[in-house]
Amino acid sequence: MLNVRNLTRSYGSFIAVDDVSFSIKKGEIIGLLGHNGAGKTTIMKIVSGYLEADGGEVSLDGISLGKNAKLLQQHLGYLPENLPVYPEMTVAEYLDYAADLKGLTANKKIAEIKRVIKATDLSAKLLAPIDTLSRGYKQRVGVAQAILGNPKLLILDEPTNGLDPEQTQHMRKLIKDIAQTATVILSTHIMQEVNALCDRVLILKSGQLVLDEKLDALQHSRHLVAETDCTDIELIKNISGVELVSEIEPGKLLVEMSKQGFSRVIGSDLSKTIIESGASLFALYPRKRDLETVFNQINSDQYVTEDKSNAKTDKEVSNAA
Numbered sequence: 001m002l003n004v005r006n007l008t009r010s011y012g013s014f015i016a017v018d019d020v021s022f023s024i025k026k027g028e029i030i031g032l033l034g035h036n037g038a039g040k041t042t043i044m045k046i047v048s049g050y051l052e053a054d055g056g057e058v059s060l061d062g063i064s065l066g067k068n069a070k071l072l073q074q075h076l077g078y079l080p081e082n083l084p085v086y087p088e089m090t091v092a093e094y095l096d097y098a099a100d101l102k103g104l105t106a107n108k109k110i111a112e113i114k115r116v117i118k119a120t121d122l123s124a125k126l127l128a129p130i131d132t133l134s135r136g137y138k139q140r141v142g143v144a145q146a147i148l149g150n151p152k153l154l155i156l157d158e159p160t161n162g163l164d165p166e167q168t169q170h171m172r173k174l175i176k177d178i179a180q181t182a183t184v185i186l187s188t189h190i191m192q193e194v195n196a197l198c199d200r201v202l203i204l205k206s207g208q209l210v211l212d213e214k215l216d217a218l219q220h221s222r223h224l225v226a227e228t229d230c231t232d233i234e235l236i237k238n239i240s241g242v243e244l245v246s247e248i249e250p251g252k253l254l255v256e257m258s259k260q261g262f263s264r265v266i267g268s269d270l271s272k273t274i275i276e277s278g279a280s281l282f283a284l285y286p287r288k289r290d291l292e293t294v295f296n297q298i299n300s301d302q303y304v305t306e307d308k309s310n311a312k313t314d315k316e317v318s319n320a321a
């Protein structure tokens with residue numbers, strides 16, 4: 001289990017990460033999302049021990065980063081955005097060196113190097129100097145070093161960057177396999193990647209965590225949209241299970257239900273009430289809430305959280321700022 005508490009980091013007077021807290025269980029794959037400059041890389045660098053935080057705590061299975069960074073790093077695999085691979089080394093030399101850094105020795109080291117070469121399909125390039133490799137192959141080398149030693153925590157910054165579609169599929173399978181025994185944090189701008197891989201998403205905005213939600217829950221809205229000429233909002237508010245009603249545009253009502261997911265009962269009561277009032281109902285459907293929509297809403301300050309017990313709303317964030 002990874003625990004991140006009240007993490008803060010500034011560059012000069014600029015606050016890049018502002019009081020961010022989250023926990024991730026073993027076996028979970030988390031998508032860390034946010035606009036350019038939102039603070040993702042800074043968080044990943046802090047959690048992996050590459051950068052010091054100004055405040056806050058990070059621990060992995062009870063090992064504190066502040067107190068025992070070296071031990072924590074032995075259980076960590078990190079694929080940075082810009083791979084720090086040494087261009088003059090061959091792939092084999094580099095993996096040998098990376099295995100030494102992870103503290104792997106003797107037979108375990110050889111077995112691990114063989115395993116990661118197979119997992120990332122690098123055997124044809126073992127003797128090639130890294131600077132002669134294509135972007136995709138360099139990426140594979142980065143991933144191979146990250147998974148050496150079967151880390152408990154794997155942090156991947158844009159893992160499929162530069163990979164062809166076949167390798168992307170291969171990489172996704174690899175990440176899923178690794179997640180069976182590890183915690184995975186994945187940062188990407190590709191929403192399909194998050195949909196294909198992640199259980200939960202954390203969305204950052206200007207250094208603050210504005211959403212921490214399971215993908216399933218994110219997609220199940222608590223809102224229905226009714227296209228109707230009914231203007232009696234109070235009448236609809238009185239339907240059991242309806243919490244709030246607002247007109248989002250002329251002829252379109254947004255009906256907030258007390259529970260997530262499309263409710264047949266509320267849907268049926270709603271349509272009956274509207275028709276019986278003498279108005280017309282032209283359409284009734286759950287409000288679509290895919291990841292891309294949520295991400296865009298957050299970035300344009302239009303996001304309204306579905307679960308009020310979750311991370312801060314945009315309003316709270318701007319009030320706090």
Ligand SMILES: Nc1ncnc2c1ncn2[C@@H]1O[C@H](COP(=O)(O)OP(=O)(O)OP(=O)(O)O)[C@@H](O)[C@H]1O
Pocket residue numbers: 011016034035036037038039040041042043
């Ligand atoms: N070394 C640094 N010195 C000054 N400012 C920095 C430094 N590193 C990052 N920043 C700033 O901190 C903010 C957060 O940067 P960070 O790299 O964490 O964002 P990000 O979410 O990873 O962005 P991207 O999606 O573009 O990679 C940005 O405004 C960035 O300009």
